[in-house]
Amino acid sequence: MDFDDTREEAEFRARARAWITKNAPHELHTELVNAPFGHLDLRSVDAVQAARQWQSRKARDGWACLSWPEEYGGQGAPQMHTIIWSQEEAVYSRLGAPFLVSQGSLGPTIMTWGTEAQKQKLLPPIVTGVDIWCQLFSEPAAGSDLAGIRTRSIREQDGSWTLKGQKIWSSGAREADWGVILTRSDPDAVKHHGMTMFFIDMRAPGVVVRPIRQITEQSHLNEVYLDNVRVPDEHRIGPVGAGWKVALTMLTNERITVGSHMPTGFEELFSLVNQITQSGVPAVYDRSLRSRLAGFASRANGLKYTYYRALTELSRGGEPGPEMSIMKLVAASTMQEIATLALDLQGLRGAVVQEGMDDNDDRFQMMLLRSAGARIEGGTDQVMRTIIAERVLGLPQDMRADKGIPFSAIPTSPNQKAPAAAE
Numbered sequence: 001m002d003f004d005d006t007r008e009e010a011e012f013r014a015r016a017r018a019w020i021t022k023n024a025p026h027e028l029h030t031e032l033v034n035a036p037f038g039h040l041d042l043r044s045v046d047a048v049q050a051a052r053q054w055q056s057r058k059a060r061d062g063w064a065c066l067s068w069p070e071e072y073g074g075q076g077a078p079q080m081h082t083i084i085w086s087q088e089e090a091v092y093s094r095l096g097a098p099f100l101v102s103q104g105s106l107g108p109t110i111m112t113w114g115t116e117a118q119k120q121k122l123l124p125p126i127v128t129g130v131d132i133w134c135q136l137f138s139e140p141a142a143g144s145d146l147a148g149i150r151t152r153s154i155r156e157q158d159g160s161w162t163l164k165g166q167k168i169w170s171s172g173a174r175e176a177d178w179g180v181i182l183t184r185s186d187p188d189a190v191k192h193h194g195m196t197m198f199f200i201d202m203r204a205p206g207v208v209v210r211p212i213r214q215i216t217e218q219s220h221l222n223e224v225y226l227d228n229v230r231v232p233d234e235h236r237i238g239p240v241g242a243g244w245k246v247a248l249t250m251l252t253n254e255r256i257t258v259g260s261h262m263p264t265g266f267e268e269l270f271s272l273v274n275q276i277t278q279s280g281v282p283a284v285y286d287r288s289l290r291s292r293l294a295g296f297a298s299r300a301n302g303l304k305y306t307y308y309r310a311l312t313e314l315s316r317g318g319e320p321g322p323e324m325s326i327m328k329l330v331a332a333s334t335m336q337e338i339a340t341l342a343l344d345l346q347g348l349r350g351a352v353v354q355e356g357m358d359d360n361d362d363r364f365q366m367m368l369l370r371s372a373g374a375r376i377e378g379g380t381d382q383v384m385r386t387i388i389a390e391r392v393l394g395l396p397q398d399m400r401a402d403k404g405i406p407f408s409a410i411p412t413s414p415n416q417k418a419p420a421a422a423e
């Protein structure tokens, strides 16, 4: 990949910069720069509203979802334009947080698995920011072992479906218009074969969303209860029984999105060490600290270029593979290490929580509280390592005791005995 702009790219960059200078919500600039880590929260305005406005302005003038096909609201532009755009959009890209599911993982999944009618119906309102989506995969007893989901989809005589069960840890479910949901349609099929994917209207009768209070005092995560929710067959994504394959497309894209959008906090740390002193000397002159900074800088740059490599692969018509799990693994743990170091440097001041504090004062505290979740969402560190070990390094597979057994026959208590595997 050549990182110098071609003449065409330089021209595109200049146009993008001029448009952003003229149209960006500059009144939010400082607040966005200082926004706490985690989900987007703004103090002066409603963050979702501001996000929708920015998205709709971009779509109006042809700057949204640049690489998506034109017939679905995109611009059919090369991936390099997406990279240039994100460099120029800079801090305003934080307003894209409510669209991470819809643009990052759902959109590409619909393009791969959706019917033409679904593409026409679902993709354009994602581009314009009219529709916000959430991902309803995890359940109380199915997270890392996602194929263990128990939410049922039952086919009715008229061809429609009834959904029953519970999802948990659903980010942004209260703001979402639509949810993409993984269900078990055939409990008697082997675990990975009896699942079907749907999308549901989050305001449909029988959908109940309850917020979960998090350690950061935010409540972006939710429980979602499905009490006999009726879903037309047109809301099925992919074939009946192919839900696991559809889920894998979403999860691969999610890991790239989460990994590439996860701030490591390096810039904030760099700015902190330039501001504070240790024993009267600017902290940035401390040799051991400089060596740690250099380590973080190389990781942050490694992440950036790994992301560009994924985009290049996409632009060549390929699919980013399991090696992209590295991004999420490295970004999340780097964020936690940086937050820990920053709090050490801040001393007692870093631990204070007080009404009216400047955003800047508590940002590393928020970052530390948030970082534990970052190492879990989109696949835990251990799961990422297993993916890398098995699918990138080709190491022997983890033991899977429930392989080849009908889902309904998998023991759920120590007293039950597993039947012999069929395959």
Ligand SMILES: Cc1cc2nc3c(=O)[nH]c(=O)nc-3n(C[C@H](O)[C@H](O)[C@H](O)COP(=O)(O)OP(=O)(O)OC[C@H]3O[C@@H](n4cnc5c(N)ncnc54)[C@H](O)[C@@H]3O)c2cc1C
Pocket (backbone or CB within 6 Å): 134, 135, 136, 137, 138, 139, 140, 141, 142, 143, 144, 145, 168, 169, 170, 171, 172, 221, 372, 373, 374, 376, 377, 378, 379, 380, 381, 382, 383, 386, 398
């Ligand atoms: C901030 C945040 C946002 C989220 N957003 C969403 C969302 O929008 N939609 C959604 O569906 N879900 C969401 N999740 C849920 C997330 O996907 C799950 O929490 C995650 O997959 C882990 O599942 P679990 O919580 O059930 O933990 P478990 O799977 O029970 O894991 C517990 C521990 O056991 C370890 N472990 C489990 N299995 C193995 C194994 N085979 N080998 C080694 N170690 C193992 C794990 O690494 C972990 O340390 C979110 C989670 C967080 C924290």
